[in-house]
Amino acid sequence: MKNIMASLRSGDWKALLACFLYFDTGFTAWVMFGPLAPFISKQLSLSPSQSGFLVAVPVLVASIVRVTFGNLFQSADGRRLALLGISLSAIPAFVLLLPIEPTYTLLLVLGSFLGVGGASFAIALPMAGSSYPPRVQGLVLGLAAAGNIGAVVDGFLFPRVFSGTERVASSCCRCSARCWRSRSCRAGTWLCSPSAIRGW
Numbered sequence: 423m424k425n426i427m428a429s430l431r432s433g434d435w436k437a438l439l440a441c442f443l444y445f446d447t448g449f450t451a452w453v454m455f456g457p458l459a460p461f462i463s464k465q466l467s468l469s470p471s472q473s474g475f476l477v478a479v480p481v482l483v484a485s486i487v488r489v490t491f492g493n494l495f496q497s498a499d500g501r502r503l504a505l506l507g508i509s510l511s512a513i514p515a516f517v518l519l520l521p522i523e524p525t526y527t528l529l530l531v532l533g534s535f536l537g538v539g540g541a542s543f544a545i546a547l548p549m550a551g552s553s554y555p556p557r558v559q560g561l562v563l564g565l566a567a568a569g570n571i572g573a574v575v576d577g578f579l580f581p582r583v584f585s586g587t588e589r590v591a592s593s594c595c596r597c598s599a600r601c602w603r604s605r606s607c608r609a610g611t612w613l614c615s616p617s618a619i620r621g622w
Contacts, residue, residue, distance in 0.1 A: 429561050433554030438562060441550035444504050445569025448542025451511040451574045452480055455533055466526055479530055483537025492544040500549040504542075511539035543567065 430438070453461070463473040465521050508509055514532035518524060524532075551559050551568035 426561065428556040430442050432558055435561065436564060437553040438550050440483045442569045442619075444508065445546040445566060446570065446572040446575075448511060448539035448546070449570050449576055450509065450539070450572035451514070451536050452484060452540035452542075453577075454514075454536055455480060455529075457577050466485045466524075466529075468526065472526060476526070476529055476533060479533035480537035480540060483538025486509040487538050487541035488544040491541045492548075495548055496539075498551075500545055504545050504549070507538050507542055507545060510535050513541075517592055543570075551575065 458472050459477050462468065462476065468476070489505060491507065513535045517528075517532060546566055546569065547563055550562050554562045
């Protein structure tokens with residue numbers, strides 16, 4: 423353990439942490455459509471081929487952008503490239519917050535931006551390695567590459583979040599319908615208790 427800490431102190435640990443976080447968030451965005459595909463397919467009534475293509479678009483885009491980012495890293499500032507990658511892969515989150523109903527075509531376009539997150543390691547790994555001496559490159563690259571745990575976060579977190587959201591939305595809809603039918607909603611006040619919601 424002492425050797426590991428000494429190795430980490432031999433370079434810029436803040437740069438290593440930033441590379442790890444960039445890698446992690448990039449991979450979280452990159453594979454987002456994978457665990458969400460069942461929910462998206464149900465909402466938009468997609469065929470299996472449409473759903474498969476939706477999941478494949480970020481992967482295809484990432485395979486192209488990786489080469490581009492890796493080449494640019496040789497001549498451009500890695501920090502600016504990383505900020506560019508973060509900004510592009512964050513666009514879908516802001517677009518989906520808008521009060522619009524997403525279409526299949528829009529999701530394909532947004533999937534292209536998510537694919538930029540999959541190219542994050544083309545910047546994160548060489549940037550992390552350049553912050554440390556050659557003798558600790560193996561340790562540093564391994565720690566930075568652990569950022570691909572972001573893909574695991576998607577698989578565990580997003581299905582639970584969205585299934586919970588569906589249950590809450592369904593309960594709210596039942597509550598609204600019940601209150602409307604019983605005329606127990608006056609002056610905008612909803613008189614539905616949690617126990618009543620569970621009973622519906």
